[in-house]
Amino acid sequence: MEKLATEKIKILEKTANNIRKDIIEMLVEAGSGHTAGALGMADVFTLLYFHALKHDPKNPLWVNRDRLVLSNGHICPVLYATMAEAGYFPKDELMTLRKFGSRLQGHPDRNFMPWLETSSGPLGSGLSQAVGMAIADRINIGQKTIYTLLSDGELDEGNTWEAIMLAHKEKLSNLIVIIDRNNIQISGNTEKVMPLHDLKDKLKSFNWNTLEVDGHNFEEINNAIINAKNNKNFPSVIIAHTIPSKGVKAWENDYKWHGKVPTKEEAEMALVELGASS
């Protein structure tokens, strides 16, 4: 995988900004959904879909594609907006989010959109599925990379830690986990609801290749993925420190934006802010 040139970073920044604007417009139209995590992960999704992933939006079920499992399915507006931006489906479909008959279900649903790798939403089982994919790909000698995105809140789920142990036991070096470390969950700050304390130490003690990045710095995320791909012995986890609701100053770092959407007026102000910064 390539290092990022300065020009490419500029393009990625513009793409991420467009995705953020789409997310806000989608959520206002839908009238419900999750704002903070979706905006916070726009940069990670942009780097994955526009640089790191081996995929083909025109042939979504291409057998040799890398796999991406979004475990914390509630941030799917960022997944849908990124996929639309990448050309998987027309951007105007984004306005159907959470509506009857839409392919863009409230939580990702492969019954409606078969090229999602899994249906997700109930927390804590995404990493297990990714571990299964990584073991199967090793048996198949498929040489794919299995990416999994987790939230910090879903680390409360014991199931996640069961998968962390198995991934190390099976030495799944084809597995890259990115944790959205935004320090919030639905009812408050993570350190208040269920403290994770020093997450890096915890993960290191499970003997994973453990990396830490600024989740809004494309170069850092990219270098961490390169590091992970070069590690042929163990699974890798990248703790991506992100700012919930990143890009809209008034909403940043406030857990109340986890599970609510902006009003039309709030959205208009946010879009002006994002428009100015692009």
Place this chain on the structure above:
Amino acid sequence: MLNQLLKLNTKVFNTDPEGKGTSYGAGVEKISTRQGFGEGLVKAGTDNEKIIALSADLSESTKANLFAEKFPERFIEVGVAEQNMASVASGMASMGKIPFIASYGIFNPGRNWEQIRTTICYNNQPVKIIGSHAGLSVGPDGGSHQALEDIALTRVLPNMVVISPCDSIEAKKATIACAKTKDPTYIRLARNNTPVITTEETPFEIGKAQIVYIPEIGLAHVGIIATGPILYRALIAARDLEKMGIKTKVMNLSTIKPLDTDAIIALAKEVKAIVTVEDHQIAGGMGSAVAECLAQKYPIPIEFVGVNNKFGQSGTPEELENKYGIDIANIIKKVEDVLKRKINK
């Protein structure tokens, strides 16, 4: 008498020399359904290299160890982590594998039900869920380990197929058959060695019920529908009832979902009174499935032999079956009860 067409084990009734039917006595070979599963899995794995087995630290108990010994590269030990096992299997299935996940029924599908719902059934992945040590017949391990709710937990899930084999041979056939389908499937197994009722020649098809016992002469008064190894108790009850002048037909309903509604309705139309028999809670079990069908299509009196809203305890299987009313005496009583309701109608 046994239905000759099905080529059943002719030694079935040799197990009951006393004529009371309270013991799994000598005279017929007794093999556990889990053993049948273990052998079936080896056969399935030999025929198809996509077959994978996952175990949550109970591979000897579930007999998945037979597969592990033969195909170590396709055997994954996940530790005591049934939730992880279910979703790892889902991920493997999405990459083209056919995973079998094996543990005790109480944990699989008990502990990991939501993972089975969302990552296996919702995604419609061909994961095969093996729950052994189901029912009161676990015996001495006690109530915490006696899965009496697993049929209810699995049959409520869309896309899921639910099979409860009556003996080791049927368990082997069910294992081999389900390995060839794309459906999420639950197979319910028992710990104990139980009488071998069928033979290798007995036909088996997922979704097909079989009438295994018919009166020597004349028409049956009552239909008994049983699932799992307790089918043997139903057979002994049917024979004893016939001696008492009450004629029955006994159905082996090994596939609980999809339900063989044609066969059930045909039996109901013929006998006009049904007793269901299972080593499971009455609520949500096989009898409930039969009642859901008949209430809509052909309402007739039904009595249920099953555990009635209770947890089990330690004891021999015979002691527990007696205590919780799933023994031969209670099958006979329920047949008499349903017959009274039928006559009074």
